[in-house]
Amino acid sequence: MNKLLFFLGFSILFSLSNMLCAQTQLISPGDNWKYYDAGNAPSGSWKTLGYNDATWASGNAELGYGDGDETTTTNSSAWTTYFRKTINVTNPSQYTGLNLKMIRDDGAVVYLNGTEIWRNNMGSGTPSYSTFANATVNNADESTWQTLSIPNNLLTGNNTIAVEMHQITLFSSDISFDFEMTATSPSLDTIIRGPYLQKGTPTSVVVRWRTGSFSQSVINYGTSLNNLNMTMTDTNSVVDHEIELTGLTPNTVYYYEIANQSSVLDSANADMYFKTAPVSGSSTATTRIWALGDCGTSNNNQRAVRDAYYNYIGNQHTDVLLFLGDNAYQDGKDSEYQTAVFENMYEDMLKKTVAWSTMGNHDGHSANSGSQSGPYYDIFTFPTLGEAGGSASGTEAYYSFDYRNIHFIVLNSEDLDRSVGGTMYNWCQNDIQNTNADWIIALWHHPPYTKGSHNSDIEPQLIQMRVNFLPMLEDNGVDLVLCGHSHSYERSYFINGHDGFTFNFDTASHIVGVNGYGDGRIGSDGAYQKTTVGPEAGDGAVYITAGSSGKTSGSSLNHPAMFSSLDELGSCVVEVTNNQLDMKFVRENGVIDDYFTIIKSFPTSTTELEIDPKSTFKIHPNPASDNIRLDSPLPFREVHIFDRVGNEVKYIKGNPSTIDISELAIGMYIVAGTTESGKHLYQKLVIK
Amino acid sequence: MKPFLNISLFFGILIVLLPRIYAHGGLDERIAAKTKEIEADPTNQQLYFDRGYLHQQHEDWDNALADYIQAKNLGFRDKIIHFRQAEVYLELALFRSGLTCTKLYLNNDSLDIKIHKLRAKFFFQLMDYEQSIIAHCYVLKHTIDLRPENYIELGQVYLEKDSNLVDSALYIINKGLKQLGSQVFILQQEKLNYLLIKGNQAAISEQFDQLLAINNRKENWYYQKAVYLFEQKQYKEALEANQKAKAAFEQLKPHLQQTKAMMYLLANIHSLEQKLQD
Numbered sequence: 001m002n003k004l005l006f007f008l009g010f011s012i013l014f015s016l017s018n019m020l021c022a023q024t025q026l027i028s029p030g031d032n033w034k035y036y037d038a039g040n041a042p043s044g045s046w047k048t049l050g051y052n053d054a055t056w057a058s059g060n061a062e063l064g065y066g067d068g069d070e071t072t073t074t075n076s077s078a079w080t081t082y083f084r085k086t087i088n089v090t091n092p093s094q095y096t097g098l099n100l101k102m103i104r105d106d107g108a109v110v111y112l113n114g115t116e117i118w119r120n121n122m123g124s125g126t127p128s129y130s131t132f133a134n135a136t137v138n139n140a141d142e143s144t145w146q147t148l149s150i151p152n153n154l155l156t157g158n159n160t161i162a163v164e165m166h167q168i169t170l171f172s173s174d175i176s177f178d179f180e181m182t183a184t185s186p187s188l189d190t191i192i193r194g195p196y197l198q199k200g201t202p203t204s205v206v207v208r209w210r211t212g213s214f215s216q217s218v219i220n221y222g223t224s225l226n227n228l229n230m231t232m233t234d235t236n237s238v239v240d241h242e243i244e245l246t247g248l249t250p251n252t253v254y255y256y257e258i259a260n261q262s263s264v265l266d267s268a269n270a271d272m273y274f275k276t277a278p279v280s281g282s283s284t285a286t287t288r289i290w291a292l293g294d295c296g297t298s299n300n301n302q303r304a305v306r307d308a309y310y311n312y313i314g315n316q317h318t319d320v321l322l323f324l325g326d327n328a329y330q331d332g333k334d335s336e337y338q339t340a341v342f343e344n345m346y347e348d349m350l351k352k353t354v355a356w357s358t359m360g361n362h363d364g365h366s367a368n369s370g371s372q373s374g375p376y377y378d379i380f381t382f383p384t385l386g387e388a389g390g391s392a393s394g395t396e397a398y399y400s401f402d403y404r405n406i407h408f409i410v411l412n413s414e415d416l417d418r419s420v421g422g423t424m425y426n427w428c429q430n431d432i433q434n435t436n437a438d439w440i441i442a443l444w445h446h447p448p449y450t451k452g453s454h455n456s457d458i459e460p461q462l463i464q465m466r467v468n469f470l471p472m473l474e475d476n477g478v479d480l481v482l483c484g485h486s487h488s489y490e491r492s493y494f495i496n497g498h499d500g501f502t503f504n505f506d507t508a509s510h511i512v513g514v515n516g517y518g519d520g521r522i523g524s525d526g527a528y529q530k531t532t533v534g535p536e537a538g539d540g541a542v543y544i545t546a547g548s549s550g551k552t553s554g555s556s557l558n559h560p561a562m563f564s565s566l567d568e569l570g571s572c573v574v575e576v577t578n579n580q581l582d583m584k585f586v587r588e589n590g591v592i593d594d595y596f597t598i599i600k601s602f603p604t605s606t607t608e609l610e611i612d613p614k615s616t617f618k619i620h621p622n623p624a625s626d627n628i629r630l631d632s633p634l635p636f637r638e639v640h641i642f643d644r645v646g647n648e649v650k651y652i653k654g655n656p657s658t659i660d661i662s663e664l665a666i667g668m669y670i671v672a673g674t675t676e677s678g679k680h681l682y683q684k685l686v687i688k
Numbered sequence: 689m690k691p692f693l694n695i696s697l698f699f700g701i702l703i704v705l706l707p708r709i710y711a712h713g714g715l716d717e718r719i720a721a722k723t724k725e726i727e728a729d730p731t732n733q734q735l736y737f738d739r740g741y742l743h744q745q746h747e748d749w750d751n752a753l754a755d756y757i758q759a760k761n762l763g764f765r766d767k768i769i770h771f772r773q774a775e776v777y778l779e780l781a782l783f784r785s786g787l788t789c790t791k792l793y794l795n796n797d798s799l800d801i802k803i804h805k806l807r808a809k810f811f812f813q814l815m816d817y818e819q820s821i822i823a824h825c826y827v828l829k830h831t832i833d834l835r836p837e838n839y840i841e842l843g844q845v846y847l848e849k850d851s852n853l854v855d856s857a858l859y860i861i862n863k864g865l866k867q868l869g870s871q872v873f874i875l876q877q878e879k880l881n882y883l884l885i886k887g888n889q890a891a892i893s894e895q896f897d898q899l900l901a902i903n904n905r906k907e908n909w910y911y912q913k914a915v916y917l918f919e920q921k922q923y924k925e926a927l928e929a930n931q932k933a934k935a936a937f938e939q940l941k942p943h944l945q946q947t948k949a950m951m952y953l954l955a956n957i958h959s960l961e962q963k964l965q966d
């Protein structure tokens with residue numbers, strides 16, 4: 001039963017595909033057939049091409065009796081009726097396959113030039129005139145077209161189709177026969193890029209591909225491989241195809257195939273699928289992210305890194321693919337993208353995982369963010385209106401998106417204004433304060449910390465991203481930053497607040513969290529802990545410079561913020577499950593040379609958290625210059641004063657009635673009082 | 689467009705001052721290789737142009753300029769050199785020289801959008817706002833993929849030209865919102881800035897509501913609205929907005945309440961509350 005269903009499903013799928021192929025009609029429904037209905041078997045080899053059927057009667061299909069819908073009525077007392085038709089095929093080599101359709105009541109065996117090609121509702125063995133069909137065919141089934149696709153084995157010149165139609169019993173009241181045969185030509189067009197997926201959301205995805213010649217864009221898709229029951233078409237003739245599929249179900253696998261107006265160009269199979277993003281929000285499911293930095297060398301190093309990752313994931317799905325820039329050397333040209341990304345490179349991944357990217361300097365050789373033009377902008381489709389979550393940036397140059405419980409922020413460090421108060425900065429600040437995600441991952445090309453083939457102490461883009469963007473990102477709880485540019489792997493401790501030069505890095509003040517100065521590994525120094533309470537609440541991020549997915553370029557690799565600095569090829573795998581983030585650096589030889597874990601504490605309710613925003617206390621006077629008086633509804637057991645960047649500048653044990661603040665510099669401070677029950681109350685203090 | 693002294697210029701100077709401890713890196717290597725080629729073939733104009741662009745990417749403006757001029761002296765005539773040289777002049781704040789280079793480019797190609805975009809910047813710096821507006825309008829009219837910045841920059845030119853032209857600036861921003869989408873944050877933010885200049889309370893209040901509408905999280909924008917209303921001495925409304933800010937804050941997941949930025953925001957909310965109660 002299951003086997004039959006599977007077979008039927010497969011046939012339907014096959015015929016659906018074939019409808020879109022270039023088809024030649026060889027036998028049409030209603031065609032004229034020779035038939036033999038004398039109540040016995042014809043003498044001689046009636047199935048073969050050379051058989052002389054001149055004495056047989058002829059008539060147009062549908063042939064049969066008993067239903068009243070026949071065009072030609074045959075002898076109702078025959079247990080088995082025989083049909084023949086000879087067609088002339090001048091050039092059979094142009095066809096790749098034959099598609100057969102038949103109305104049969106009750107059981108039939110079909111021969112092509114004497115060889116059996118189809119048996120339907122008949123038992124095994126050589127049937128005779130008195131062999132009966134397997135099961136009665138009733139009602140709707142009597143007029144249902146049965147289908148079968150077979151390889152082409154037509155001969156040049158004449159070919160004969162011979163059919164024997166058997167009754168189910170001696171007493172059956174009807175038989176029916178009609179037949180269609182078409183031949184499939186190989187597709188006239190081919191895909192030379194893709195398909196690749198872009199701008200994935202819980203309910204939509206953009207599918208893009210490039211064809212050799214101009215054609216329409218057709219995607220057949222559905223949640224079952226055997227039933228691609230939906231179609232999206234764009235009738236414009238183009239070579240660069242882009243179709244957005246909308247109205248999809250979140251977190252669902254869809255199989256798809258690529259076609260044009262006449263042919264299927266890339267047919268459905270178990271690997272041709274995409275998975276819509278889950279609805280954003282907290283989740284215990286795992287999100288798997290693959291990050292590639294400076295990968296675009298188009299060589300075997302790049303392929304080795306790719307294969308090591310493919311090996312690592314096996315059959316598991318990759319949810320998010322991140323390109324960290326410099327995706328195609330030397331200049332990010334379209335032809336370079338072809339060899340560095342699309343052809344003999346990541347095509348297997350790109351057709352099932354949505355790729356996102358930030359622009360590298362080499363991409364910038366041929367593309368321009370000011371006008372959003374050039375290959376980089378032509379190749380990628382990114383959200384500009386917050387379609388994938390996040391605040392609408394209005395530009396593809398920088399944007400954000402959500403995936404499950406993660407918010408991704410993609411910045412442009414290459415060719416746009418990187419200043420504080422610039423448009424990218426303002427957008428980013430609003431965006432990061434607009435997310436409810438559990439995790440925040442930011443990416444751009446030029447790393448804030450590196451002593452690899454680039455130096456974050458002297459190169460302006462690197463310095464500006466560090467000085468301008470890091471404080472804001474850290475103030476808003478960024479967890480992981482991924483960059484490239486230096487062709488090595490450099491991974492930091494759990495750090496916060498380091499926006500100076502290398503020599504300013506201070507392990508005592510810039511490394512945070514109980515295990516912050518360790519390797520971040522469970523079972524070793526312990527995972528990095530991001531807390532929700534206490535003076536280090538919300539502090540701590542890991543910075544990775546991961547630009548070795550295509551080549552290594554050595555150098556001193558001695559940045560003091562880095563726990564691990566490796567002159568090795570590889571890529572980053574980030575797996576996020578609920579409140580745990582695991583990162584692994586998978587080398588080109590499959591060895592995992594570095595890994596770490598961040599664990600965040602997610603109190604489930606505010607009562608678990610030592611904070612009560614409903615209560616506040618007052619400070620008099622405010623602004624102040626020498627002494628302040630605290631007026632709190634609840635007595636404090638201790639009071640902390642923090643400066644603007646969160647450094648503690650004063651600590652008083654007990655419940656002070658006045659505090660001397662005369663030694664504090666002019667500026668803005670936060671006074672945090674901890675009540676006897678452990679609640680934190682905050683108030684702003686201005687010192688003038 | 690902000691007054692010109694930008695941070696990249698500052699760090700540009702820093703680079704020159706810092707000793708070159710690390711003589712590696714993709715660009716450094718390529719510059720060194722190009723220099724070797726030049727030594728072997730010192731009259732090759734193309735080599736100077738190539739090295740100039742490498743210097744430019746390295747934000748080493750003076751060396752870039754020197755190479756471009758040398759390439760021109762040796763007969764390099766492709767129009768792109770005028771564009772690149774102009775870009776370098778912009779970084780060096782040599783606006784007149786830059787404008788001259790853009791003219792040379794225009795003689796070859798008057799339709800290219802990027803040259804008009806660059807000219808808009810030079811005119812702005814030279815305080816020729818009328819010409820800057822004309823150049824910006826050309827860019828707006830002919831660019832296929834416009835960004836919010838295209839509108840914001842033009843709006844700022846209007847205001848710089850005459851602070852009474854805030855309606856023109858607003859018109860441009862509204863055009864941007866229509867073209868790119870009403871949810872584009874930085875355009876809505878810029879619109880708020882212009883409305884604040886105009887000072888129409890009802891319109892400003894409405895614009896705060898617009899910003900609230902396009903954001904998932906509301907605590908910051910309720911607070912900003914409360915501050916505005918407080919400044920307008922609308923204490924009752926300010927208190928109401930401030931309480932909404934607090935309520936929105938309370939809705940946040942605990943780990944989001946505890947970032948430095950949110951801790952600071954909450955202190956601000958409390959501070960405003962204190963002021964409103966006093």
Ligand SMILES: [Fe+2]
Nearest residue numbers: 326360361485
């Ligand atoms: Fe790079």
